[in-house]
Amino acid sequence: MNRTRWVLTIIAAGALASAIVMLSAYPGGVQRTGHRTRTADGVSVAYDLYRPAAGATSPPVVIIGHGVVVNKEMMASLALELAAGGCTVAALDWRGHGASGGRLGQRDGLARDLAAVAADLPRRAPESDMDRLALVGFSMGGPPTFRFAAERDAVRTWVGLGTFALSGVGGPQSPRNVLLLIGTLDEAFRPERIRASLDHLLTEGPAEYDRRYGSIAGGTAREVMLLPGVDHLMIPYHGGVLRRSRNWILESFGLSTDADFVLGPRLGWLALGLFGLAALMYTVSALPLSGSKPPAAGARAQSIPVRTIVSRTAISLLGWPAALLFLPLALTGLAFSALATAILGSCALSLALVLRRPARSAGLPLGRLFGEALGGGWTVWLHAVVLAAVLCVGCLLLLGRHWIGLLPGPERWLSLPLFFAPLFAITLWFALFIQKLAGPSIAAWLGRRSGRAHRTGGMWLAAGLLFGWFAALILGSGMLLGNYFFAMDLFPLAPMLAGLALIGTASERSTGSALPAAFAGALLWTLAIVTLSPAVDLSIFL
Known part of the structure; x- marks a missing residue:
């Protein structure tokens, strides 16, 4: 360094x-x-x-x-x-x-x-x-x-x-x-x-x-x-x-x-702390821990056209019923955790389905992308663990004590692995979407218009595209139901997706892998979702 x-x-x-x-x-x-x-x-x-x-x-x-x-x-x-x-x-x-x-x-x-x-x-x-x-x-x-x-x-x-x-x-x-x-x-x-x-x-x-x-x-x-x-x-x-x-x-x-x-x-100290945490995550993400940087998948193949990325993302909103696949998690008693995971999962599954064929045509088969992310070697996994530790400890000490609790009680500890497994798969797909698919496509589109590389801008806009998916689903359902209670979920979702873009931008340069951003994001998402959801007596629904 x-x-x-x-x-x-x-x-x-x-x-x-x-x-x-x-x-x-x-x-x-x-x-x-x-x-x-x-x-x-x-x-x-x-x-x-x-x-x-x-x-x-x-x-x-x-x-x-x-x-x-x-x-x-x-x-x-x-x-x-x-x-x-x-x-x-x-x-x-x-x-x-x-x-x-x-x-x-x-x-x-x-x-x-x-x-x-x-x-x-x-x-x-x-x-x-x-x-x-x-x-x-x-x-x-x-x-x-x-x-x-x-x-x-x-x-x-x-x-x-x-x-x-x-x-x-x-x-x-x-x-x-x-x-x-x-x-x-x-x-x-x-x-x-x-x-x-x-x-x-x-x-x-x-x-x-x-x-x-x-x-x-x-x-x-x-x-x-x-x-x-x-x-x-x-x-x-x-x-x-x-x-x-x-x-x-x-x-x-x-x-x-x-x-x-x-x-x-x-509030001033909170702002300073958030700036410090974001800057620390970026610099730690950029640590060249891997012995040799794997080539980015997007560098070996043609990127997916931006028009295809945007249109398929919009079409994937029709796949929201995929959320039903995650609802058995409600049997843990953490109904809101299950609902949050289901909404995130419906986005991931429906996006993967509509982008599977365009990605393969562009030489970016999803199976290979997942395999490269998970098989990047021990140094990439070490990178991911270090990032997750910095992010979670920083959030627990800065936010969890003073603004919103992020550490679950002992009765919820057994639920952590049950939610981490699907959330890791979901965030890994989101990280791949940002770093390997939508991000490079948007960067190439911006580059053709300005004559300059826009890799960072492409990743941030890709994260914004994901946020737009959730905003359309949640606000649209709120309009139909006449109640915007769940619109509040967009507030924590925005910084979480921004975190994936921030870590992904730096770790893409240092490791070429989506794993560090995905692992760190999944661990923090799991702590937040499991901690904040009330444990519900399921008999009230019977």
């Missing part, structure tokens, strides 16, 4: 390490610890406890419940803001999610989870004032936290993020101080539904957006805030949401709202 590459690698690693360290240095002396408790029906529930700086006198307590297909780490930003403001905060993993046991769908399960955490807090944080409580619920976490708040006099406020107030529960006096926040682009709930859910909590109605009813001091405040340009998935990360939620809760406890808002600096 030449000197310039060494310098770039050191800079990238330093940026990533600095971001990880700074994100782990919690503001205002906040202390964070992980705990477990057990519910009345025997389920192990994990929660993170955020405690204000030492010396805080009888801090009030906030319990936060996340939504479906996410986990407690998604609520870490709000928890830190509240703890820095003087509250003890418990963010739990609902049963079937994250590090908790059990399965989603068990009768009254979420209510039992809340009760167990609330009962465990006096033992874990004896200095806290359990007679001053607040509840926060995001999405699925809204209904159970709302009911809990309505049934307990100690609760001073309830905040619902991208969720609704339960009809038939509570009234103008209970729960105290209700705040609802909903984005105009929310895919899960229509803003009008959220607004209307506040009506039964008012003495005068119907509710209007951004109008405060009652008073916080009197415990009768009610408000529904409409957030322009905010979608469902971004609510727990949105600065305006966090600031308004924090201030509402602190005011309900009679605490000052003058504490520094820490999200901005943390």
